[in-house]
Amino acid sequence: MPSLSEENYLKAILFLSGQTQAAVSTNELAARLDAKAASVTEMLRRLSEKKWVEYRPYKGVYLSPAGQDLAAKVLRKHRLWETFLVEKLHFGWEEVHEVAEQLEHISSPKLTDRLSAFLGHPEYDPHGDPIPDPNGVFPKRPKRTLSEVPAGQKVLVQGVRDGDSDFLRYVRQLGIALGDELEVEAVQPFDQSQQVRHGERLLTLSAIAAANIYVL
Amino acid sequence: MPSLSEENYLKAILFLSGQTQAAVSTNELAARLDAKAASVTEMLRRLSEKKWVEYRPYKGVYLSPAGQDLAAKVLRKHRLWETFLVEKLHFGWEEVHEVAEQLEHISSPKLTDRLSAFLGHPEYDPHGDPIPDPNGVFPKRPKRTLSEVPAGQKVLVQGVRDGDSDFLRYVRQLGIALGDELEVEAVQPFDQSQQVRHGERLLTLSAIAAANIYVL
């Protein structure tokens, strides 16, 4: 059983290596975890001893199959709890992350299963991020982002990538809420920025912003 | 903010001192927390420094008002989560304690409030134990125990005191479940033991057992 800290490291490695399973550097981890590089090195040695990561000093680290499984389970719990908080306890989607950071460490497979059933076995959390199944497998069809939407099409806002808080706040500030309808009016060829109609208003979204908004 | 360990100590002191607020001994705490006496002494010194307990070496310890408040809040969370697990996730009342031991340490006043509302602001948990309000105040009317029921009366089983696991198992073994109807047939004058009808069957319950079964 990983400790709370170990779980956070595994989760951070999963996040930073992404689909690609690319090696993650000590400094990247230190930045993500808000810790010093020396602390990260020490923890990586320990995770490596426990066979949860493949660690080459000076070269970086990636998850072993066992580590992937553990990290996916934590992520599953995190996203299930976020779903619970939004759907059942009526939290705003931008305020659930912190609490879910705590709840994700509760260790009870039965609780996780029952919670998932209680929520109707959701495949995506309120931010639009996929929820791994009990075996750590992510749902098939990936979400489309606003970048992929050609001019003239209407879409519904589903969420933002990884539930990034700052970005979430930015989107809300623009007046965009979950479930809102957007229509892509035009895409600028030179920088891929989009002109988007939101009700009466016309907004400009950078390519980066558009790539981080999930739509349906 | 108390640490997880500190919360467990405060909760244990609350439990052992009960209503009376009597001083609790080092060994009692060590037994309850499954720790060594030396560890308890050390922690009591620290809790005392933080003004959460009144501690006199060799004399025992009791909660300060601040400590009472903290302990009650943890207990509130514990019992709310137990209620959630039983009522919403259909756990058995005897299997919720362990998970609630983890959930009780989640720190989010908003979550606690919302959870309480979601459950309809219950005053008693599935074991029949009272749930303190957000200010640490316990509900007024205390539950009646089977001991107080005179011969000839019918009652519904509500729970057992403090959710004691061993006792819970004993009661279940007798075939008694939450919500079952019992009829007190007779009370023995010499030892206060009771003859109780449970459906077709006639059971004998000791005074101690009867005093630990909550009824309505």
Next chain:
DNA sequence: CTTTATTTTTAGGCTTTCCTAATTTTATTG
């Protein structure tokens, strides 16, 4: 390809929480 800058690791410390063993204080009992 050597010098400089960056990244990473090592060395050594600190806090929390727990432990065992030894000592001291309090309680019990003949």
Next chain:
DNA sequence: CAATAAAATTAGGAAAGCCTAAAAATAAAG
């Protein structure tokens, strides 16, 4: 009330996680 037993505390140490500062490895640049 002295001797023994029980309870509690102190002393010293370990593991987990984190830190700063110094050293070593790697990468970048002239």
